Amino acid sequence: MLIIGIAGGTGCGKTTVVNQILNELPEGEVGVISQDSYYKDTTHLDYKERVKINFDHPRSIDFDLLTAHLKDLKNNKPINQPVYSFIEHNRTGDTIKTTPRKVIIVEGILILTNPELRDLFDIKIFVHADSDERLIRRLKRDTSERGRDLDEVLLRYQSTLKPMHQQFIEPMKEYADLIIPNNKYNTVAINIVKTIINERL
Numbered sequence: 341m342l343i344i345g346i347a348g349g350t351g352c353g354k355t356t357v358v359n360q361i362l363n364e365l366p367e368g369e370v371g372v373i374s375q376d377s378y379y380k381d382t383t384h385l386d387y388k389e390r391v392k393i394n395f396d397h398p399r400s401i402d403f404d405l406l407t408a409h410l411k412d413l414k415n416n417k418p419i420n421q422p423v424y425s426f427i428e429h430n431r432t433g434d435t436i437k438t439t440p441r442k443v444i445i446v447e448g449i450l451i452l453t454n455p456e457l458r459d460l461f462d463i464k465i466f467v468h469a470d471s472d473e474r475l476i477r478r479l480k481r482d483t484s485e486r487g488r489d490l491d492e493v494l495l496r497y498q499s500t501l502k503p504m505h506q507q508f509i510e511p512m513k514e515y516a517d518l519i520i521p522n523n524k525y526n527t528v529a530i531n532i533v534k535t536i537i538n539e540r541l
Contacts, residue, residue: 346447348467351477353522371441375448378406390429396504452512466516
């Protein structure tokens with residue numbers, strides 16, 4: 341099994357890169373795990389308390405469960421991925437059964453911050469995008485898909501997103517095997533990744 345970690349700041353275009361890789365590979369051979377599914381369970385908190393959580397800090401992620409699940413997949417055991425609701429700021433209680441594949445892609449803003457998880461990645465990719473571009477994408481996504489209003493998104497960006505990016509995400513570039521500047525459809529970088537995957541497969 342080949343495990344690829346794809347990191348980068350919020351709104352940098354990780355999903356676009358993941359989809360470009362998926363489009364180049366045979367269907368059914370690749371599985372995707374999102375770090376967002378592994379936000380810690382916050383059922384013990386009420387909604388007002390959950391809203392105040394800093395979701396851009398590594399301690400908001402259940403890295404123990406994510407690491408255990410990856411190890412299970414590597415050992416050819418299926419897992420039950422949690423399902424997370426951005427509207428409720430909590431897990432829904434549902435799970436998605438995920439079976440081992442030849443290639444597993446793990447994507448998320450904080451996945452390179454955890455040494456044990458990082459060690460499980462055969463290829464580490466960091467997607468880089470301009471901070472203004474990332475803010476615009478985040479605004480569009482959070483207002484249209486996650487039920488946030490403009491002021492809430494901007495406040496969160498200034499109070500947590502930007503400082504957390506500078507403290508935890510940007511420094512993780514040093515662990516990346518490949519940095520993809522996501523300002524356009526980057527065919528060269530995607531072809532390099534595709535070649536590495538095909539060689540391993």
